[in-house]
Amino acid sequence: MRKIEHIGIAVKNLEESNDLFTKLFGAAPYKMEKVASEGVNTSFFMNGPNKIELLEATNEDSPIAKFIANKGEGIHHIAFDVEDIVSEIERLKGEGFIVLNEVPKKGADNKLVAFLHPKSTNGVLIELCQEIK
Ligand code: ZN
Numbered sequence: 211m212r213k214i215e216h217i218g219i220a221v222k223n224l225e226e227s228n229d230l231f232t233k234l235f236g237a238a239p240y241k242m243e244k245v246a247s248e249g250v251n252t253s254f255f256m257n258g259p260n261k262i263e264l265l266e267a268t269n270e271d272s273p274i275a276k277f278i279a280n281k282g283e284g285i286h287h288i289a290f291d292v293e294d295i296v297s298e299i300e301r302l303k304g305e306g307f308i309v310l311n312e313v314p315k316k317g318a319d320n321k322l323v324a325f326l327h328p329k330s331t332n333g334v335l336i337e338l339c340q341e342i343k
Contacts, residue, residue, distance in 0.1 A: 215291040216261035220277050224266035243318045252318045291336035
């Protein structure tokens with residue numbers, strides 16, 4: 211696993227949060243993307259070398275809707291950049307982590323992604339992501 215690729219924050223209203231984070235960083239999101247398979251609308255901000263992803267649920271069954279219902283808005287996941295997501299999934303399974311996506315799936319922002327269950331990572335949802343070249 212390499213650097214933190216981004217931090218994901220669950221929000222109730224993406225439009226309002228886009229305005230808020232635009233004020234915070236002094237720059238608008240560089241990308242907005244709907245991921246229909248996950249039931250989320252996302253936006254991405256760069257601040258220096260750091261990337262923040264905002265996630266809004268598009269329906270009640272979305273994992274983001276469930277997260278907000280349980281915990282409220284806030285940090286939802288930490289994503290780490292990996293060179294080879296398939297071998298990293300194998301390695302982490304071997305170490306006893308619960309991998310939620312044994313086959314990586316297409317995520318937002320041109321990435322292949324897989325998640326580790328927070329039960330196996332001290333309550334923090336971990337996303338592995340590999341840039342699609
Ligand atoms: Zn993410």
